[in-house]
Amino acid sequence: MTDVIEEIERILLEEREQADALYQSLAAGQEPVSSAFDQALRLFSGDVQAALGWFRAPARALSGRSPAECAITEDGAEQVETLISQIEHGVVI
Numbered sequence: 297m298t299d300v301i302e303e304i305e306r307i308l309l310e311e312r313e314q315a316d317a318l319y320q321s322l323a324a325g326q327e328p329v330s331s332a333f334d335q336a337l338r339l340f341s342g343d344v345q346a347a348l349g350w351f352r353a354p355a356r357a358l359s360g361r362s363p364a365e366c367a368i369t370e371d372g373a374e375q376v377e378t379l380i381s382q383i384e385h386g387v388v389i
Contacts, residue, residue, distance in 0.1 A: 314352060314364065332367035332376040339380050355379065 333351060340346040351363045357379050358366050366372030 311352070314362075329364070329367045329373065332363060332373040332380075335377055335380045336363065339383060357382075 333347065336351050337344065337347045340350065351367075354360045354362050358375060363376040363379070367376050
């Protein structure tokens with residue numbers, strides 16, 4: 297049972313660290329993360345919680361990486377923005 301608890305704690309710590317890194321990038325207005333997140337926010341009609349949830353979740357179209365992970369680089373942000381555009385236009389991915 298302690299193994300399960302330790303695994304849950306590890307996952308929660310990783311998620312917290314990812315959320316903190318994402319928050320710092322957004323707060324600093326770092327391109328390209330903020331641009332990609334702005335588009336995600338628009339995709340979810342301004343619902344910050346929904347946009348954050350999607351931005352942090354692994355995406356099959358991004359080889360299992362989250363949009364937040366990808367958006368750290370300009371090339372990755374372009375992939376995220378392309379994915380958002382595809383979703384907006386109903387392209388099946």
